[in-house]
Amino acid sequence: MNTEEIFNAIFWTLFVLMFLMRFWFGFRVWRTGERLTAERGAHQREGLWTHVVGYVFHLLLGALVLYLWFQGGSLRRFAFPAPDWLRWAGVGLGITSVGLFAWTHQTLGQLWSSYLQLRTGHRLITHGPYARIRHPMYSAILGWIMSLGLVAANWTPFVFAALGTLNVILRMQGEEKMMLEQFGDDYREYMERTGRLLPMIRNLRGAQKRQHCAFLGCLLVLLLLIAIFFVIPHV
Numbered sequence: 001m002n003t004e005e006i007f008n009a010i011f012w013t014l015f016v017l018m019f020l021m022r023f024w025f026g027f028r029v030w031r032t033g034e035r036l037t038a039e040r041g042a043h044q045r046e047g048l049w050t051h052v053v054g055y056v057f058h059l060l061l062g063a064l065v066l067y068l069w070f071q072g073g074s075l076r077r078f079a080f081p082a083p084d085w086l087r088w089a090g091v092g093l094g095i096t097s098v099g100l101f102a103w104t105h106q107t108l109g110q111l112w113s114s115y116l117q118l119r120t121g122h123r124l125i126t127h128g129p130y131a132r133i134r135h136p137m138y139s140a141i142l143g144w145i146m147s148l149g150l151v152a153a154n155w156t157p158f159v160f161a162a163l164g165t166l167n168v169i170l171r172m173q174g175e176e177k178m179m180l181e182q183f184g185d186d187y188r189e190y191m192e193r194t195g196r197l198l199p200m201i202r203n204l205r206g207a208q209k210r211q212h213c214a215f216l217g218c219l220l221v222l223l224l225l226i227a228i229f230f231v232i233p234h235v
Contacts, residue, residue: 007087011151014094018101018144025105029112038115045116045178050170057163064156075156082153090150097143104129104137116175124183126190132199134176134190138168139197172196 001009030036043051068075105112107128111119129136142164149157179187194200 003084007091007151007153010091010094011148014091014098014144014148014151017098021098021102021105025102025112026114029110032110034110034113034119036114039117042113042115042117045174046171047174050167050174053163053167053170057160057167060159060163075152075154078155079153080155082150087151087153090147093143094147094151097140097147100129100136101140101144104140108137116171116178118178118182122182124179124186124190130194132194134194134196135168135172138172142168142197168197 026036107125107130111122111125113119133139142161145157145161145164149155149161176187176191183190
């Protein structure tokens with residue numbers, strides 16, 4: 001196998017592995033008798049703009065599939081030259097993200113839901129990956145998507161990472177509001193010692209605000225990349 005074939009095999013391994021894990025952990029929750037569908041009010045907690053971004057994500061994904069399947073397009077159009085060390089860094093990010101995803105699912109157990117809803121007898125989880133990060137599963141998913149872009153040396157996953165980041169930022173607001181209503185001061189104290197998507201830098205004031213701004217900055221850069229490499233036709 002040459003280098004490109006190795007990276008291609010790693011790409012599809014990371015891609016399939018993530019979906020297999022989500023199916024497996026979802027199946028385990030279902031076996032406990034918990035519902036996997038949304039309860040009344042779950043969609044409302046997410047907010048209108050979270051759903052709008054989600055629809056754009058899926059519409060763009062559908063358009064990409066149509067472009068590849070019916071128009072005979074190729075993702076190579078969106079490739080960029082990347083040194084091997086950068087692509088291997090993407091492999092490391094992908095393995096780390098997949099591991100964090102599995103660790104988070106294992107820690108949550110039957111309390112996990114893909115919707116903004118709490119289980120009967122829900123408790124505040126503050127151990128495992130939640131000891132330093134409030135939303136480690138979102139961190140894992142975003143890291144995984146970006147790792148696919150690095151491994152494949154292709155801009156396309158970064159487009160979806162941009163939309164995913166925006167969706168996560170909007171979704172976290174509704175999720176933390178729900179947790180504050182349920183756990184009150186306990187969750188407020190938990191927020192003070194943890195970061196949203198990355199561990200909090202304790203020695204810097206306003207670290208969380210800067211962290212939030214950093215993600216918004218990355219989002220703007222990635223949206224610019226969308227315009228340059230996805231919307232504007234190559235000459």
